[in-house]
Amino acid sequence: MRFFMARRFALKNLRANRLLEIPFVLSSGIMGMLFFIMASLLENHYVETRHRDLPLFIQVGTILLCIFTFIFVQYAVNFMLKKRNKEFALYGILGLEKKHIRKIIAIEFFCLFAFILVLSIVGGYLFGQMVFLMLNFIMKDVAGSLMDFPFSFSALFYTTVLLFVLYLFTLLRSSFRISFSTPMALLQKGHEGEGEPKSRVILSFIGFLFLGIGYGIALLIQGLLSSFTYFFLAVLAVILATYLLYISFSVLLLKMEKRRPSYYKPEKFLSISGLLYRIKGNAVSLASISILSTGVILSLATTICMYANIQNKGNSLFSREYSMELSPFSYPKKEGEDLKRSLNQMVLESVNEPSEVEGLYTMVTLATAGYVEEGQIIPVQGQENMANAKDPNMIILYDLAGYNARFQKHISLGENEILLCNNRNTPKEPSSLKIGDWVFQVSEIQNILPVDMVALGSYGIVVRDLATMQYIEKYLQPKEHRSESTAIEFSTHWNLKGISGEAYQPNYSALKKQLKAFSEKSFKGNARYSVENKDEYLQSQYEVNGGFLFLGVLIGIIFLTGTVLISYYKQISEGYEDREKMQIMKKLGLSDRLIQKTGFSQILWLFFGPLAVATLHCLVASKIVFRLLGLFGVGSLTLYAGCLSAVLLVFALVYLVIFRLTKKAYTRIVE
Template sequence: GFFMVNVSSPIELLHAQAEGEKEPKNRWLLALGGLLCLGAGYGLALWVQNPMDAFVLFFLAVILVIVGTYLLFSAGSIALLNMLQKNRRFYYQTSHFISVSGMKYRMKANAASLANICILSTMVLVALSTTICLMMGMDQSVETAYPRETTLSIYSQDGNYLQDFDQALAQSGVQATDVMAYTLFDIPGTVSGDTVSNLGEYGKPDMRLFEFIPVGQYNNAEGTDYTLEPGQVLINPGSDSWGSSLTIGDRTWSVAGTVDGFPPSGLGINMMGNPMLVVLPDEADIAWLQTLVPEEQRNVTNIFAFNSPDPDRDAGILKDAFEQITGARPFGDTRQNFALSLQSMYGSFLFVGIFVSILFVMASVLIMYYKQISEGFEDQKRFDIMTRVGLDNRQIRKTIHFQVLAVFFLPLAMAGIHVAFAFPMISKMLALLGMGDITLFMITCLIVFAIFAILYVIVYGLTSRTYYQLVKGMSEETEE
């Protein structure tokens, strides 16, 4: 506006309103740029498989989608309407002729505001869906991380601490039940087909976390009776699929089958998400795997989980006894303490999500309200012109009602599409926070979208009253 005042003469400014509004032109480069930005953002959301990569690339995808949304609303909508106008069979019909012509000018004036509403609505949907899902799935996350009331762990390079745990349990006098003890060797690797390489190297493409356990310890932990021949493995591929073989280094194992469950380590949240379990025939196989990685990465996690009458007291007593025997103190916690820490973290996320959503909803409501007022003043003149050229009030109201509905509900539909494409990436990011239930997240997204859509309709209905009062007042003056 400041630039236009400087380049225009006072006479031009005084008579600008009488000159009429210029027809919006096609800006194909901007429309194409919007499609490319939106496609790139959607592509990132669908392409990323590793949760850590999803967390890093999420903000890039957000920026691309925001830029694409603004360009499509400002240039893409005009290009689409001009294409419809050139279609003679479609355009030269009574309802289409007036609606398409009017929509071109509405989109020209409202593109930025509608894009703002779309982006704010998307942020509300994402913020509420993720934070509510975390709170609703907290109990499941706690149960997954702590299958027993108490879980203690310690690292070693030889994995021989399980007997020390048994000795400490006998010495401490803790009445432990449902004891679950095993060793776990976990290490990241790069996946290419059925081959795993680059063990221990972080930040590589197609990186996954692999967890290796001997079949005997798996049977003791899970109460199963699997047997494996040399050269065979059992796997739990997580949410992905796997082939009939597994190759690491110069060894290839045949996949004898899959296992349904695996006792988690109880070490909290797995920051790499979607690990793959590999059950090996013998502990010697794990020792061989350790030789493939640097010495500082050859640690094996010894895990000792159990139930007891007083978890907090018994955990401390067992830690002291273990430290007296080995000189090393295990780390770990109880299920209740872990639940409290998750409740604190997820509760903070929920507060921030609700607070930010309220701000975004307020901004959207203000934009929608003032756009309705500006639309009402503009449509006063359009209503008068349509009346003078012979259109009846019923047809005029129908046309304007269709245009207003299409303009103001287009951001809601676009926000729903944004969330749908972002769903895979956000679900992988939630895995980093211990929430791996995709079904729960999907249900939460649908419920939040439905509630937000109802609120959107209510706000639209309230703000549209002002619009129709302005247009109705002008129509009554015209009839007089």
């Protein structure tokens, strides 16, 4: 066959199979657009120079895009080839050789991938400008403009290479399929899934076993370390259970319905019988839609929740606009009060007038670990068996003078008195707390712990003086177990009055150098030190969490594209199958109204079943996901519940739009 004749065959096939090929081009084009955008951002000079952490998120996103683009493209190709089995078989019966069919297929896919490439490049550049501006917006970077997002020729090259590799793989796969199939085998493949599915009790049992493991981990596992360790095991168990139960348990339920007397009513008879045959061919697709939908909802809900919590986290960590920390690795020779005065004096010398500083105070803190139970604190060391049972508690010690200065209070404590709070909202604290050989009388105070401690059950203890803090430190951290990460910290906090942040910037930079010189002189370099301000911290958090949000939205779009693609092809597949079945039912004398009603009810069950399963997965996963969000300082259950509810609602609306669009394609085929 000459190229001219093969081209005519290919163009005719493209027009005839547009219902299959248009969504393939659109979905693959969306993935190509996303890849072009990510490749452009990866090579973007503005992103590289202005954002420290964002390139890492873009690299991760690019890798994810390559993986999922390959999966979705091959899924769509497999579906298209399966639906054209009769066509390829007819070519063979009419005398076309397999090499001629391969040539026609090669031209068809070349045209399709050429369309995808054009859509990826043009759409990627135009849509990429909006993505670039959106990215700067969520990172609170107002300096970026469209001039900073030029056309990237390297992104053009990478996108072309990706699609060319996909084209070659698709061509090899289709050629292999055609070369090793006879016309009769191709005809038989077109009728796969026609027999009634078998009941698989063992598979159902295994599916419920894995579902119980996944749900049990999500609901019953306690402690942050255990949650983090078993989270991915729970994810894998639920994914496997979803596939197994769709394949087996859905069939068992339908067959149980067949045994009920009400089964023999016309509408129920036709609906259940039709669902049985549909399940066999669509169980894997339905399970995939459920899993992808769960991924969309959880990725968006968690990243939005982290982003919305940034301001609250900043307010918790910064009691004033500026802070300065100094942590000697060993207790300084200077007395603590002298060190406090030295740090305060540095701050006052960093401004022209002392009146320009307000709210100045220095607090001494110590972060350590222990087990708080039955009115006492037990050191972590030597409690290996207990450590296996649950996570230790974080213990944050504060000095009374710093606490009073921070909150403008005038509390006094006796030698054996402490103030106590925790971040788990325990209804009532113990009236006394034993620490070592000392028994302290406890007075409750409002929680003052920073939100980044919310992942672990943490306690804040305000002690009378530095000597008491040193005693507790020696008891909870024996000398052989002490580390630099748990040194006593002197932190100074202050606000500015009558001076802007821009005007203070040179003095702020000089203060950093002064603290460094003081640390090296006083402690010979054996100390940690830092000077921070709230605006810098928030900017860094907006960049990191903005990167997470960007990655979450990207994953959401990827999964949503896969959901739409699988849903559309599922509807198309059912449309072609139902067209023949409806003609048979009409010949048997069934009314059009009854046929349409039963067909529509089956579609509703199959389409909205995955949404219900995804919602159940998300609700069960909420407990362990919320606990893991504590690692990022998210401690408000109300915030997480609000984000999850909003994402669920929006996704349900989008899912409904997908249903209406795919239903139109289904109706056109059937009618």
